[in-house]
Amino acid sequence: YLDDQSIRLFKANGAWLIPTLLAGDFVARIASGPDNFFTPAQTAKALEAGPKMLDMARRAHQGGVRIAFGTDSGVSAHGDNAQEFALLVRAGLTPLEAVQAATVGAAEHLRISNEAGRIAPGMPADIVAVSGDPLTDVTELERMKFVMKSGVVYRAD
Numbered sequence: 001y002l003d004d005q006s007i008r009l010f011k012a013n014g015a016w017l018i019p020t021l022l023a024g025d026f027v028a029r030i031a032s033g034p035d036n037f038f039t040p041a042q043t044a045k046a047l048e049a050g051p052k053m054l055d056m057a058r059r060a061h062q063g064g065v066r067i068a069f070g071t072d073s074g075v076s077a078h079g080d081n082a083q084e085f086a087l088l089v090r091a092g093l094t095p096l097e098a099v100q101a102a103t104v105g106a107a108e109h110l111r112i113s114n115e116a117g118r119i120a121p122g123m124p125a126d127i128v129a130v131s132g133d134p135l136t137d138v139t140e141l142e143r144m145k146f147v148m149k150s151g152v153v154y155r156a157d
Contacts, residue, residue: 002056007063016109017060020070021087024053027075057091067093068109069102082142085134095138125151 002017010017028050030036031043038046061067067088071081088098107117119127127148132140146155 002060004063007060007065010060010065011063014066016066016068016105017057018068018070018109019053019057019060019088019091020072020084021050021053021057021091022076022081022084023074024049024051025083025087026050026080054087054091057088061092061097066105066109067097067101068105069098082144085138085141089138095135098138099134099141124149 009015027038027046028048031038031046036043057067069084069088071084076083085095085098085102088101089095093101104113104117107113107115110116116124116126119125125148128141129145129148130140130143131145134140144156146153148154
């Protein structure tokens with residue numbers, strides 16, 4: 001739950017919000033789908049979770065709270081976490097802000113900006129490659145062509 005007082009406290013304390021919107025979106029999709037296995041009470045909660053989490057992230061972003069990308073949803077399948085980019089955009093971040101939440105923002109939050117989060121001389125060559133422009137269509141990040149970790153290219157094929 002996030003209210004105006006929470007937003008003020010986040011800002012006053014320099015705290016970060018890691019919304020992990022995929023968790024709420026995932027349970028809402030299950031609850032609204034043909035394979036819903038939730039009880040009626042769980043279904044009602046799940047259907048509210050995704051929209052409430054999006055609204056919380058939207059209000060935090062509008063209020064100037066720093067947002068970092070979260071990947072540990074605990075409910076979605078491994079490998080689906082790139083869907084978080086589109087959810088952050090739905091919450092009001094620009095595609096660039098969503099990418100920054102996963103890179104420079106996450107590194108700053110974890111206090112490792114001197115070793116991760118950006119491409120610069122002396123930093124590890126950790127990048128992803130996509131075919132299109134993720135700043136035009138952030139879902140391009142869901143279709144990675146390869147991952148480069150410390151300068152070594154890894155492909156799924």
